[in-house]
Amino acid sequence: MAAGKKYKIACIGAGNVGASAAQYCAEMELGDIVLFDIVEGMPQGKALDLTEAGPIRGYGSVLTGTNDYADIHGADVCIVTAGLPRKPGMSRLDLLNTNGKIMTTVAENIAKHAPDSTVIIVTNPLDVMVYLGFKKLGFPKERVMGMAGCLDSARMRAFVAMELGVSMKNVDTMVLGSHGDHMVPLPHHTTVSGIPITKLLPQEKIDAIVQRTRKGGGEIVALLKTGSAFYAPGASAARMAQSIIRDEKQLLPCSAYVNGQYGLDDVYIGVPVVLGKDGAEKIVEIEISDEERKALHTSAEEVRTGISGLKEVGIL
Numbered sequence: 001m002a003a004g005k006k007y008k009i010a011c012i013g014a015g016n017v018g019a020s021a022a023q024y025c026a027e028m029e030l031g032d033i034v035l036f037d038i039v040e041g042m043p044q045g046k047a048l049d050l051t052e053a054g055p056i057r058g059y060g061s062v063l064t065g066t067n068d069y070a071d072i073h074g075a076d077v078c079i080v081t082a083g084l085p086r087k088p089g090m091s092r093l094d095l096l097n098t099n100g101k102i103m104t105t106v107a108e109n110i111a112k113h114a115p116d117s118t119v120i121i122v123t124n125p126l127d128v129m130v131y132l133g134f135k136k137l138g139f140p141k142e143r144v145m146g147m148a149g150c151l152d153s154a155r156m157r158a159f160v161a162m163e164l165g166v167s168m169k170n171v172d173t174m175v176l177g178s179h180g181d182h183m184v185p186l187p188h189h190t191t192v193s194g195i196p197i198t199k200l201l202p203q204e205k206i207d208a209i210v211q212r213t214r215k216g217g218g219e220i221v222a223l224l225k226t227g228s229a230f231y232a233p234g235a236s237a238a239r240m241a242q243s244i245i246r247d248e249k250q251l252l253p254c255s256a257y258v259n260g261q262y263g264l265d266d267v268y269i270g271v272p273v274v275l276g277k278d279g280a281e282k283i284v285e286i287e288i289s290d291e292e293r294k295a296l297h298t299s300a301e302e303v304r305t306g307i308s309g310l311k312e313v314g315i316l
């Protein structure tokens with residue numbers, strides 16, 4: 001991506017998460033934003049509404065809504081949220097079939113209209129959809145990634161801050177693995193202004209935070225009754241887009257294609273990634289305990305089950 005150019009972000013799916021990501025991208029003035037959805041009028045209405053917030057919020061991003069894939073032409077970053085959200089009692093894997101078909105269409109259209117873009121996939125079941133998107137897009141692995149760990153780690157940061165009564169800004173953490181009940185939060189890599197939380201909280205409190213992080217999505221689903229979380233997911237996707245567009249080299253947990261790292265091969269899974277202009281530029285391997293490594297592998301198995309499911313139904 002050339003310096004000084006005007007960037008373009010395409011939000012494919014203009015539902016709750018897509019619109020929220022668009023809002024955060026506009027607030028950060030990352031570039032011009034196109035909202036795409038199959039529902040007629042809805043992306044146009046949201047784009048206009050967000051445009052009208054611009055004079056108050058002080059951003060100048062040009063926002064447009066469309067039902068025509070041709071309008072994503074030349075996008076630098078595509079944020080894909082098209083699909084069905086998880087409903088109460090519905091597992092992420094239940095979504096596999098429907099969202100798999102949607103992802104296939106989306107990937108074909110991104111490949112056609114925005115062949116040089118970097119793609120951030122948000123649609124659930126996350127790591128499986130990213131793998132599918134990667135296969136259908138035919139892009140280099142660095143330009144296809146998934147948003148989940150960024151959200152999961154933000155949740156854990158919030159929970160630690162709430163428990164300790166400290167600023168969320170001081171809390172840092174890393175969450176690995178698949179986006180689901182088998183994610184692998186890393187309490188040993190969780191700090192408050194450099195102090196490990198193991199020195200600040202008793203083990204049972206840490207265990208409770210880890211559990212709450214794992215169930216973080218479900219907690220919101222149960223409260224909302226319809227639909228799932230969207231502010232924090234939208235903010236997380238925008239944060240990834242920011243690091244790519246501004247070449248910030250932020251080290252964030254993202255779903256990335258592993259080929260050998262952490263002893264895993266040919267799967268998308270949440271790992272620490274350096275995000276810059278070339279996308280997922282580097283996967284960072286950190287030391288984790290045997291137990292965490294085992295959990296990471298269990299998590300990868302869950303993703304592989306989803307990938308097999310896609311093969312069974314003939315989508316992959």
Ligand code: TXD
Nearest residue numbers: 013015016017038082083084085086122123124147148233
């Ligand atoms: O951490 C994460 N990765 C997640 C994932 C966090 C939150 C939400 N997560 C998943 O993102 C969720 O389970 C869903 O699979 C997606 C989107 O969630 P959202 O809450 O935004 O769902 P909405 O509001 O229903 O929006 C989905 C939009 C909706 O406007 C549909 O009309 C549109 O997707 N849609 C399509 N757009 C384009 N093309 C096709 N084929 C299509 N089908 C539906």
